[in-house]
Amino acid sequence: MAVAPGIAAQPPDVVEAHRNAVDIYVRTADVTAAIVPLQHWKPQDFDRAIEGLIASKDVARMRAAAIFHLDIATALVGLSSPAAKQHIEIGSDLLSRVRDSYKEATKRKEHDAFRAIWLSVAGSVFLSIRDPMRAAPYLRQAHDLAPDSAHVWTVYGMVEEVDASGYNPNDWTTLSQRERNQREQIIRLGRAERAYREAIRLDSHYAIALIRLGHVLHISGKLREARESMDRGVAEAKGPYQEYVAGLYMGGLLQDQKDFGGARRSYERALAIVPNSQLVVVALAHLELMAGRPDRAQTLARDFAASDTQTTWWAYKDGSLDLPGLQWLRQQARQ
Amino acid sequence: MMRIIAASAVVLIASVTVAAQRPTFRSGVAVVRIDVSVMNGLSPVAGLTRDQFVVLDNGVPQTIDSATLENVPLTLTLLLDTSESMRGDRIAHLIEAAKTLIKALHPQDEASLATFSEPFLLRLPMTRERSPLIDALDRLTPAGSTSLNDAVFLGLQLKPATVGDSTSVLLVFSDGHDTASWLRNDQLIDATKRSSLLLHVIELLPSIDTATGSPRPSEFLASLAKAGGGRHWAAQKASDLNDLFGKALNELRARYLLTYSPSGVDRDGWHDVKVTLRNARGDITARPGYFVQPQ
Numbered sequence: 357m358a359v360a361p362g363i364a365a366q367p368p369d370v371v372e373a374h375r376n377a378v379d380i381y382v383r384t385a386d387v388t389a390a391i392v393p394l395q396h397w398k399p400q401d402f403d404r405a406i407e408g409l410i411a412s413k414d415v416a417r418m419r420a421a422a423i424f425h426l427d428i429a430t431a432l433v434g435l436s437s438p439a440a441k442q443h444i445e446i447g448s449d450l451l452s453r454v455r456d457s458y459k460e461a462t463k464r465k466e467h468d469a470f471r472a473i474w475l476s477v478a479g480s481v482f483l484s485i486r487d488p489m490r491a492a493p494y495l496r497q498a499h500d501l502a503p504d505s506a507h508v509w510t511v512y513g514m515v516e517e518v519d520a521s522g523y524n525p526n527d528w529t530t531l532s533q534r535e536r537n538q539r540e541q542i543i544r545l546g547r548a549e550r551a552y553r554e555a556i557r558l559d560s561h562y563a564i565a566l567i568r569l570g571h572v573l574h575i576s577g578k579l580r581e582a583r584e585s586m587d588r589g590v591a592e593a594k595g596p597y598q599e600y601v602a603g604l605y606m607g608g609l610l611q612d613q614k615d616f617g618g619a620r621r622s623y624e625r626a627l628a629i630v631p632n633s634q635l636v637v638v639a640l641a642h643l644e645l646m647a648g649r650p651d652r653a654q655t656l657a658r659d660f661a662a663s664d665t666q667t668t669w670w671a672y673k674d675g676s677l678d679l680p681g682l683q684w685l686r687q688q689a690r691q
Numbered sequence: 692m693m694r695i696i697a698a699s700a701v702v703l704i705a706s707v708t709v710a711a712q713r714p715t716f717r718s719g720v721a722v723v724r725i726d727v728s729v730m731n732g733l734s735p736v737a738g739l740t741r742d743q744f745v746v747l748d749n750g751v752p753q754t755i756d757s758a759t760l761e762n763v764p765l766t767l768t769l770l771l772d773t774s775e776s777m778r779g780d781r782i783a784h785l786i787e788a789a790k791t792l793i794k795a796l797h798p799q800d801e802a803s804l805a806t807f808s809e810p811f812l813l814r815l816p817m818t819r820e821r822s823p824l825i826d827a828l829d830r831l832t833p834a835g836s837t838s839l840n841d842a843v844f845l846g847l848q849l850k851p852a853t854v855g856d857s858t859s860v861l862l863v864f865s866d867g868h869d870t871a872s873w874l875r876n877d878q879l880i881d882a883t884k885r886s887s888l889l890l891h892v893i894e895l896l897p898s899i900d901t902a903t904g905s906p907r908p909s910e911f912l913a914s915l916a917k918a919g920g921g922r923h924w925a926a927q928k929a930s931d932l933n934d935l936f937g938k939a940l941n942e943l944r945a946r947y948l949l950t951y952s953p954s955g956v957d958r959d960g961w962h963d964v965k966v967t968l969r970n971a972r973g974d975i976t977a978r979p980g981y982f983v984q985p986q
Binding site: 434435436437485486487521522524526608634635637638639641642645646648650653654656657658660661662670673674 | 775805809810811813834835836838841844845848849850868869870871872873874875876877878881882885911984985
């Protein structure tokens, strides 16, 4: 949603309401509470509010607003990806305006590092709904701004990994399609592997890159190398997000290696962090079924179906949303 | 030519209760029930006797104890794809087709409604009431990507705790390829074979692409239905859905229940079951086998 230059004074109600919403967001970090006054707004209301914000030249609030709109996009993307894209475009536009306002090179450099994280999160918002085409342009921009960021390389690898999953050689209608899917999947998994290896070269302790490299090697059939990388990733994993991702993917690898006990413990660690994660429930229930415990599989499924909220697991899912990046940005907004 | 499409078998594991009711059980597996549909085009084939069925269990001919044309209630789970690609008239036609099916159920039939895009949602548990199901269907809106495999797996696990005198069916509708599941296709097929639910699949093909021509039905969905003992129908356009949902229900009403006590085969593991007709013509749908967990 581009905002035209040459900004006229805006009606104070829209500008004011938007400023208040940003302030609530900064104060509470609660996007659902902050967005309440704006929930019936039309795109032109947002246009006018953003024009007013840009006219204020309040750089700190513009950056906070960019994070606010990114958080809105994260919440919206499962319901409407076009609406999510609109909010990401608002944020992206605001960050470009902020950069233009900086004259000093050091400030621009600091801002570019910030923008790179913002853009990698923006791309990952679309990865979280398995839309690598929409994600890729943001990741390319992030990469241009921060070519030596392990974080950005990792999300870049995730774009390729998610794209690869769209070429399923076991889901085909013609033999030529199966061959094409096989070929395209191998190409993309190779690119993902190279991106994760680059991230690890830049930061050998980067847990998510180690885990995702392990996963890509696993689905490429390189089980020994996969286990090596996964073990390192699990050892480096800190905090709920990293430990959840480690539990999920290590579980998958161990299950394929027929270590059902190890896989069960790994999935259960992930489930302890996000009890209503659909992916982990399915993974664990499938493991139980294959291990001859169909009653346990049914109980897991019934408990999941009876749980009333999908919100917690949505942010975690398969780890494709850059949650650490989003959490870092939220912290920046508060500061 | 007679064609075996799939099979539907329920294994009754021996228990004190079963033993008391059925003295014929041996070595753990008491009786195998095979749910078989026999169709001649769109019409059910009635009047067949047990002598007209041939059952091979792991290649060994079995003595059929009974063959009855079932008239038991259905326990039907509708599992509908509500992903983003269902926008527009596709979802409207789907809702109408599902409503028509619900209205055509017999009073003693039960139905539940679950949907999936990326998340799986049990919208309504099993009920004999029709209006809550109709209301829930009216509220469906499409959004998000497609976790078909995970949703079907969860649907299979949610089978009613006690089936009793009813036939449990999972009727899956999808219009697209899986984009977000944890389970691979081979894992889901394996899990489906281990389930006792009858699984039918209705697929809505993508719109015709002028560059690539007419889309073809998914091989995977056909294999999935086969593994679940059901059929796979593909609709070229959304307005065909009403007809296909009707065909699915018609098929569910035309089932024979064959029972036999397995003999001459090992108890544990996978049992490949083949059902054919002798001195009769018809299109057979039955589960391809059953699995007995080693003790």
